[in-house]
Amino acid sequence: MTIKRPRTIQIFLPTGDPSGIRIAEQTTSIIRLIEVPRSEMADFVKMPESKQVGLYFLVSGDNKDELYIGQSGEVGSRLMQHYKDPKKEWEHALVLVSLTNNLTQTHVLYLESLSIEKAKDCQRYDLSNDNSGQKPHTPIPLKADCDEMHSIGSLLLATLGYPIFEPLTESSPSKAEQVFICNRAGLKARAIYTNEGMVVLKGSSAPMLTKRKTEQRFFDKRDALLAKGIISSDGERFEFERDYLFQTPSGASMFLLLATSNGWQDWKTEQGVTLHEFQERTIDSVITQEA
Structure with a gap:
């Protein structure tokens, strides 16, 4: 997890196209991250960074939620192997290199x-790596550098x-997050509202069928998460096997209800305060303190 404090990040567009290659750097660091759309691989291999030792991430899937993590002594050549492999489905490569070109094979291994370990812990992406990589003997000073990188x-x-x-939710015990519940139509669901959306918590469950008027798209989404193992079913109910992020409160409640829903009204605190009311009170409280 990244420690949250003020930072300055620079993003450079070498072609001027915001959907093309993007290069991100923190102004006080020697680490550079290059995002390369698959369609721009020819331009990337011309860049000097493609000849460097580097760590890379391949992202795919309709929701950009499938991930492969790798490393190479010459990252451009390795990415070209992935590019030419028709079995490798990916749309974006993210390449981590050093501005001073001082990464070694030990660093990237x-x-x-x-x-891989951290990505598995966070469970945001479906990881396609077959193993956990090769963790070499790493001297303490080098390990400290790698942790910072x-x-x-x-x-x-x-x-x-x-x-x-x-992490999808705050793990710090000093910051207790407000939990919202939705218990309509047999639901037993708990969730947390974050700056990314609504995180439905592990253990939340709902009936597999509904008597409400519904659309096929709700069943399609549910079946997709069943196939990925994000939810499981006993035939009558489905249950979340891990925390899962929905982009909106309504998206989360509609998924559980298998029908249309206004999540700002259907998610409530244990005291019955709706998410909309809770957010409104939070804003009013801040305005009052500043007055």
């Missing part, structure tokens, strides 16, 4: 293993829209 890399990834190593 350690970073690969650490990244991973922290900066995590920040840069999240800045570009890939929060691979960011």
